[in-house]
Amino acid sequence: MDGTLDHVMLRVTDLDESLEWYQTHLGYEEKDRYEGDGFTIVYLGPEDMHEDGAMLELTHNEGADDLEVGDAWGHIAVRVPEDELEERYQQLMDDGVEDYRDPESCDYNYAFVTDPDGHEIEIVKRDYGAEWSIDHTMIRVEDADEALGFWTRKFEYEHTGRWEADTFSNYFVxxxxxxxxxMAVELTYNYDGRSYEMGDAWGHLCVRVDDLEEDWDQLLIREAADYRDPESNDQMYAFTKDQDGHEIELLERDPDAESLFPF
Structure with missing residues (x-):
């Protein structure tokens, strides 16, 4: 299965405020927008993002003005040049972004800010990728072996790295x-056996596939959850879930289409 991580979706309470935040502070531009019945979806990303770089999808539902950011959802991480972490963080502070976890508190390896809805954004140092482009998305899992098995067996992803501490481990696929x-997926496993709440502010990860029907059938053979099949979504997309209930969208894009959306 050749599935590129296409985007990560977050729900927001005030779309205009969120768009202004990401466009002002991260320099994101609007890639496409879909106005549905009672909801709006906007794709965002850096102007010069890689052709297979992941976009940020912001979804706003009418009347959704009290979203809960659960602890099963972790953060997105965005890139800055290796030697510019402190400078970029200070610029965000000067521009009025909330001081959440500064570089000093993170041993100058990374930093964190939060967007208007409380979604955490990690700032990581990288010598590749467009500035502020999405490096990884972190989700918390209750069983590391099951989580790694899900991504490596069902999606044929590679286990590309790990970082182990006294109380938790991070695994990258x-x-x-x-x-x-x-973009990579970071699976965070805490050793204390805790469980997590999804919250309704966390949306999903999206995997872009070459053949929606064929890849969906392959996932079912591999015993992935049959959550929302292609037929129930007019053959435009489908959804499965991992062992912890994180939603994963499958989407096939027409490279010649004028819109990024399959609607």
């Missing part, structure tokens, strides 16, 4: 042969 600029 990515499509086989993916470019450095593509």
């Amino acid at each position: 990515k499509p086989d042969g993916a470019a450095d600029e593509e």
Whole structure:
């Protein structure tokens, strides 16, 4: 299965405020927009993002003005040049972004800010990828072996790295042969056996596939959850879930289409 991580979706309470935040502070531009019945979806990303770089999808539902950011959802991480972490963080502070976890508190290896809805954004140092492009998305899992098995067996992803501490471990997975600029999934496992709440502010990860029907059938053979099949979505997309209930969208894009959306 050749599935590139296409985007990560977050729900927001005030779309205009969120768009202004990401466009002002991260320099994102609007890639496409879909106005549905009672909801709006906007794709965002850096102007010069890699062709297989992941976009940020912001979804706003009418009347959704009290979203809960659960602890099963972790963060997205965005890239800055290796020697510019402190400078970029200070610029965000000067521009009025909330001081959440500064570089000093993170041993100058990374930093964190939060967007208007409380979604955490990690700032990581990288020598590749467009500035502020999405490096990885972190989700918390209750069983590391099951989580790694899900991504490596069902999606044929590679286990590309790990970081182990006294109380938790981080595992990274990515499509086989993916470019450095593509997004990875970070699986965080805490050793204390805790469980997590999803919350309704966390949306999903999206995997872009070559053949929706064929890849969906392959996932079912591999015993992935039959959550929302292609037929129930007018053959435009489908959804499965991992062992912890994180939603994963499958989407096939027409490279010649004028819109990024299959609607």
